[in-house]
Amino acid sequence: VSTRERVRVIFADVFDAPDFELRDDMTADDVEGWDSLNHINLIIAIENEFAVQFEGTEIAALANVGDLFALLASRGVTNGGAP
Amino acid sequence: VTDPPSSQLAELLAYMTRIELDPDRLRAFLSVVGKADAVAALHSALDRVPRGTRRLALARELHAFDPEAVEGFARNGDDCARHVVAEHRYVATGDVEALAAALRDGWPLEPAAVERGLQDAGAFDATLLAALVQKLGLGAAGYRQASTLAKRVADLAPDLRGTLAFPRLNVALLGEVTVDYVRPLLEAALLEAGILATVRGGAFGELEQAVLDQSSWLAGFAPDVVVVVGSTLALPDGPAREEFARRRAELAALVTERLGSDVLVTNLEALPTHTGPGGAPAWVVRQNALLAEALPERAHVFDLASLVAEIGVDRWFDLRLWSVARQATALHATPVLADRLARAIRSLVEPPVKLIVTDLDNVLWGGTVAEVGADGVQLGGNELGEAHLRLQELLRECIAMGFLVAVCSKNTEEAARSPFVSRPEMLLGLDDFAAFEASFLPKSVQLPEVVERLNLGLQSVLFLDDEPHERAEMRDRHPEVRVPEWPEDGIVGLPTLLARTGWLTRFRVTAADELRGKMVRDETTRQTLRATYANLGDFLGSLDLVARVTPIGAANIDRVTQLVQKTNQFNLTTPRYSRRELEERIADGAYTAAVEVEDRYGPYGLTGALVAGRHGDTLAVDLWLMSCRVMGKTVELAMFEHLLQYARTAGIETIEARYRPTDKNGAIASLLPDLGFELAGEDAEGHVYRFAVKREALRANLHVTLVDELTGSPA
Numbered sequence: 001v002s003t004r005e006r007v008r009v010i011f012a013d014v015f016d017a018p019d020f021e022l023r024d025d026m027t028a029d030d031v032e033g034w035d036s037l038n039h040i041n042l043i044i045a046i047e048n049e050f051a052v053q054f055e056g057t058e059i060a061a062l063a064n065v066g067d068l069f070a071l072l073a074s075r076g077v078t079n080g081g082a083p
Numbered sequence: 084v085t086d087p088p089s090s091q092l093a094e095l096l097a098y099m100t101r102i103e104l105d106p107d108r109l110r111a112f113l114s115v116v117g118k119a120d121a122v123a124a125l126h127s128a129l130d131r132v133p134r135g136t137r138r139l140a141l142a143r144e145l146h147a148f149d150p151e152a153v154e155g156f157a158r159n160g161d162d163c164a165r166h167v168v169a170e171h172r173y174v175a176t177g178d179v180e181a182l183a184a185a186l187r188d189g190w191p192l193e194p195a196a197v198e199r200g201l202q203d204a205g206a207f208d209a210t211l212l213a214a215l216v217q218k219l220g221l222g223a224a225g226y227r228q229a230s231t232l233a234k235r236v237a238d239l240a241p242d243l244r245g246t247l248a249f250p251r252l253n254v255a256l257l258g259e260v261t262v263d264y265v266r267p268l269l270e271a272a273l274l275e276a277g278i279l280a281t282v283r284g285g286a287f288g289e290l291e292q293a294v295l296d297q298s299s300w301l302a303g304f305a306p307d308v309v310v311v312v313g314s315t316l317a318l319p320d321g322p323a324r325e326e327f328a329r330r331r332a333e334l335a336a337l338v339t340e341r342l343g344s345d346v347l348v349t350n351l352e353a354l355p356t357h358t359g360p361g362g363a364p365a366w367v368v369r370q371n372a373l374l375a376e377a378l379p380e381r382a383h384v385f386d387l388a389s390l391v392a393e394i395g396v397d398r399w400f401d402l403r404l405w406s407v408a409r410q411a412t413a414l415h416a417t418p419v420l421a422d423r424l425a426r427a428i429r430s431l432v433e434p435p436v437k438l439i440v441t442d443l444d445n446v447l448w449g450g451t452v453a454e455v456g457a458d459g460v461q462l463g464g465n466e467l468g469e470a471h472l473r474l475q476e477l478l479r480e481c482i483a484m485g486f487l488v489a490v491c492s493k494n495t496e497e498a499a500r501s502p503f504v505s506r507p508e509m510l511l512g513l514d515d516f517a518a519f520e521a522s523f524l525p526k527s528v529q530l531p532e533v534v535e536r537l538n539l540g541l542q543s544v545l546f547l548d549d550e551p552h553e554r555a556e557m558r559d560r561h562p563e564v565r566v567p568e569w570p571e572d573g574i575v576g577l578p579t580l581l582a583r584t585g586w587l588t589r590f591r592v593t594a595a596d597e598l599r600g601k602m603v604r605d606e607t608t609r610q611t612l613r614a615t616y617a618n619l620g621d622f623l624g625s626l627d628l629v630a631r632v633t634p635i636g637a638a639n640i641d642r643v644t645q646l647v648q649k650t651n652q653f654n655l656t657t658p659r660y661s662r663r664e665l666e667e668r669i670a671d672g673a674y675t676a677a678v679e680v681e682d683r684y685g686p687y688g689l690t691g692a693l694v695a696g697r698h699g700d701t702l703a704v705d706l707w708l709m710s711c712r713v714m715g716k717t718v719e720l721a722m723f724e725h726l727l728q729y730a731r732t733a734g735i736e737t738i739e740a741r742y743r744p745t746d747k748n749g750a751i752a753s754l755l756p757d758l759g760f761e762l763a764g765e766d767a768e769g770h771v772y773r774f775a776v777k778r779e780a781l782r783a784n785l786h787v788t789l790v791d792e793l794t795g796s797p798a
Contacts, residue, residue, distance in 0.1 A: 013227070013231070016234060036408060037263045037264070037408075040264075040404060040407065040408050040410065040414070041230070041414075044226070044414050045227055048227070054403075055403065056402075056403035056404075056406040056407050059403065059407055060407055
């Protein structure tokens with residue numbers, strides 16, 4: 001399973017939408033229910049999924065989904081597939 | 084590391100299962116070895132791991148590879164395996180009967196079955212739904228799993244939730260920290276605790292304002308319980324720290340006055356920086372002590388400090404979340420926080436425990452006093468013995484707090500009292516107990532009498548017993564009695580488990596309580612138990628007791644030999660036959676009977692044996708014994724009935740039996756006369772009794788269905 005799909009499943013889970021479609025330019029404003037509460041839920045679930053840790057400032061600075069993949073890449077998790 | 088041989092995998096797995104069993108690690112381990120190795124390793128581990136949640140976890144893993152094997156275990160009476168088969172069957176097929184069976188047997192339900200259950204719940208009746216929601220297992224779940232379960236619970240249709248016969252409660256969370264993460268979990272945890280609650284939370288930092296503002300969400304909500312959730316993280320350096328307890332007490336007073344609610348207030352937890360050799364700063368310690376004293380009537384401390392100590396500071400906090408979202412705990416700590424808050428809230432609204440009823444053997448001391456004598460029971464000396472003393476210590480503290488403690492024991496009065504009299508190590512004395520019941524009556528019959536005599540209700544009782552059958556019987560007969568499940572590490576874990584239930588914390592001692600406890604204990608003329616045999620007959624009749632009689636033979640002779648060697652209480656002449664001697668009696672054509680007993684709470688196994696030799700038209704009973712686990716259930720009448728039927732068909736005129744008194748078998752001194760035997764004399768072997776076969780036996784008192792395995796039908 002690709003990194004992108006694993007992230008998509010987490011979004012689907014958090015927003016309770018099995019067919020969730022993930023786009024790089026997607027921001028919190030584009031998704032119903034993506035509030036500060038679910039933002040943390042997403043980040044913690046992604047940390048657990050890929051066994052990585054982000055810093056508080058990094059979490060606060062994320063602007064869109066693309067940033068999230070960039071942040072994952074900075075921890076060695078690339079789009080290619082499972083590390 | 085790279086390619087270990089199977090035998091070493093099995094060793095490694097067995098080793099893992101001895102220390103702890105983290106399901107994720109177990110799965111990771113199994114996923115890197117081949118299927119054959121995984122199956123072999125699991126089989127080998129199952130050979131060594133006894134009944135308990137570790138065995139359950141292993142059986143679940145094995146089921147994924149080899150379901151037939153697990154079904155085989157289940158058929159052989161392994162109840163962990165039976166549970167796994169039932170829950171898997173439900174997940175795979177939606178068979179509601181299987182779910183009901185898995186909910187009945189006391190084992191935790193696997194998350195997949197819980198989730199499917201919540202989805203199918205529309206078709207359930209209220210009893211099944213109630214059983215399901217009380218098995219959510221939130222306290223032990225990870226955050227993600229707990230959140231999913233909480234979502235499913237919240238999604239249950241309102242009219243479906245309405246069918247639950249649970250008390251309704253409005254709970255408000257006032258947070259000096261974010262309460263958004265714990266709120267949905269708390270609602271689910273309360274449902275698991277048997278409370279249908281609506282939980283609402285305010286914005287963080289909104290405390291006094293919410294209470295004072297008549298138009299706030301809080302005023303319209305009319306909460307029954309208000310929880311003030313804080314954290315040491317929320318107290319900045321400065322004078323506010325020294326104001327903490329006073330400010331909380333004032334807030335609590337405001338809440339009880341304005342809203343009429345009960346209040347729980349979290350105290351100050353140690354932060355990661357407070358856990359070096361210096362410990363927590365003086366102001367934290369001081370404010371916690373002040374808080375406990377300053378809270379008004381109807382406001383109680385929720386001891387967050389001890390919860391964080393229990394879980395561990397390093398696991399509890401995720402300081403990034405504090406910075407980003409004013410969330411004071413790591414998300415994975417929220418399920419256990421919700422679970423403990425739910426228990427604390429429940430203890431505010433349920434009737435308080437006032438009476439602790441305890442068993443004796445293997446609870447207050449180690450061993451069976453009727454078997455080993457007062458000098459032989461274990462008190463101190465090793466880990467187990469010390470655990471029994473630790474429990475006695477806890478009960479003494481409870482007595483000091485105003486709880487009443489009583490004994491219900493299946494023993495003779497004399498045996499039950501003896502360790503209190505002759506063992507100086509005992510911390511509890513006979514005059515500590517409000518009541519002391521020792522008899523072979525069922526405990527569900529004993530208990531109401533005790534409770535009535537003490538002028539209490541069954542809803543005030545906490546019942547301690549190490550025997551699963553006794554607990555199941557009590558829960559079934561008197562659902563209002565609180566019956567804690569026995570911990571897997573047995574008596575060693577019991578005092579801690581009792582502390583965590585929350586049942587022994589709420590009780591506030593008043594002068595009247597103390598006095599009452601003392602008055603009850605001083606009562607010198609103890610009324611003896613009125614043996615309510617009408618109740619007893621009803622009770623035994625409803626147990627669906629079945630006694631299966633088979634001849635002693637290859638299939639059961641090992642177990643019979645074991646019983647012959649160790650049974651002391653119900654044993655007419657206590658002959659210690661060896662296996663070979665038994666085999667000789669079988670070869671001689673003697674009447675032999677081995678009895679397996681079962682009731683609606685499950686099997687007791689092979690628990691009785693009788694051997695009688697024929698001499699002309701007389702049948703002489705040489706051996707008659709029963710395990711004390713089935714005493715008081717009229718199984719002896721069923722055994723006698725079977726013997727009598729044999730005697731009639733075999734043309735026997737007289738049955739002869741002896742009673743040889745020992746230190747241990749006083750409880751059956753009147754067995755033979757009670758059955759209708761007449762005393763014929765005495766010889767070196769004991770008192771000789773005879774029974775004329777033409778006479779009718781006491782069939783009316785038989786509450787056991789007798790099944791003769793030779794014919795396969797009720798005899």
